[in-house]
Amino acid sequence: NAGVMQNPRHLVRRRGQEARLRCSPMKGHSHVYWYRQLPEEGLKFMVYLQKENIIDESGMPKERFSAEFPKEGPSILRIQQVVRGDSAAYFCASSQAVDTGELFFGEGSRLTVL
Amino acid sequence: GENVEQHPSTLSVQEGDSAVIKCTYSDSASNYFPWYKQELGKRPQLIIDIRSNVGEKKDQRIAVTLNKTAKHFSLHITETQPEDSAVYFCAASMWSNYQLIWGAGTKLIIKP
Numbered sequence: 001n002a003g004v005m006q007n008p009r010h011l012v013r014r015r016g017q018e019a020r021l022r023c024s025p026m027k028g029h030s031h032v033y034w035y036r037q038l039p040e041e042g043l044k045f046m047v048y049l050q051k052e053n054i055i056d057e058s059g060m061p062k063e064r065f066s067a068e069f070p071k072e073g074p075s076i077l078r079i080q081q082v083v084r085g086d087s088a089a090y091f092c093a094s095s096q097a098v099d100t101g102e103l104f105f106g107e108g109s110r111l112t113v114l
Numbered sequence: 115g116e117n118v119e120q121h122p123s124t125l126s127v128q129e130g131d132s133a134v135i136k137c138t139y140s141d142s143a144s145n146y147f148p149w150y151k152q153e154l155g156k157r158p159q160l161i162i163d164i165r166s167n168v169g170e171k172k173d174q175r176i177a178v179t180l181n182k183t184a185k186h187f188s189l190h191i192t193e194t195q196p197e198d199s200a201v202y203f204c205a206a207s208m209w210s211n212y213q214l215i216w217g218a219g220t221k222l223i224i225k226p
Binding site: 004033048 | 145156158159160210
């Protein structure tokens with residue numbers, strides 16, 4: 001079992017460009033969560049998705065950020081027109097069910113905006 | 115809504131000593147309390163969790179205690195080792211993973 005796979009691990013973008021972060025959940029997991037982590041800070045929930053559905057996006061900024069989890073393929077977190085404040089580590093996690101239980105995290109994607 | 119406070123933000127202990135990290139939560143309906151460990155530059159990983167129907171849970175050198183009346187729970191690490199150095203996060207939730215509210219983290223430093 002390969003675990004949660006995220007790519008790219010590191011991404012550098014200039015202000016105004018787009019960033020696309022991908023997450024493949026663990027095999028058999030249909031629940032995906034995206035978190036943002038600023039340096040020296042905790043995890044901030046962004047969005048929760050099931051296959052083809054956004055269930056809760058209350059933690060995601062309404063502008064420039066979007067997420068999807070298509071029927072086939074990885075979940076994608078998309079940040080348009082990036083700004084310096086978007087620089088952070090973005091972690092994806094997956095679980096087998098939405099009930100409380102272990103979240104399996106990926107290694108994260110570290111976005112740097114120049 | 116739920117709020118989780120975690121203390122201390124940094125904890126430095128001598129190798130071999132014990133470490134205790136405390137979290138308080140505000141919503142008495144919360145019933146699931148996990149602890150995650152994040153080593154530098156790595157992914158967070160679950161190390162132990164507890165549900166509100168028990169007061170304590172142990173796994174080798176790690177234990178978690180829960181006081182529902184006072185609404186706080188604590189992580190205890192005994193006989194600390196260098197590999198325990200990491201950031202530890204507590205969290206609380208009522209019924210779902212996506213409703214987990216996270217503490218700000220405690221950086222644990224083990225001094226040789």
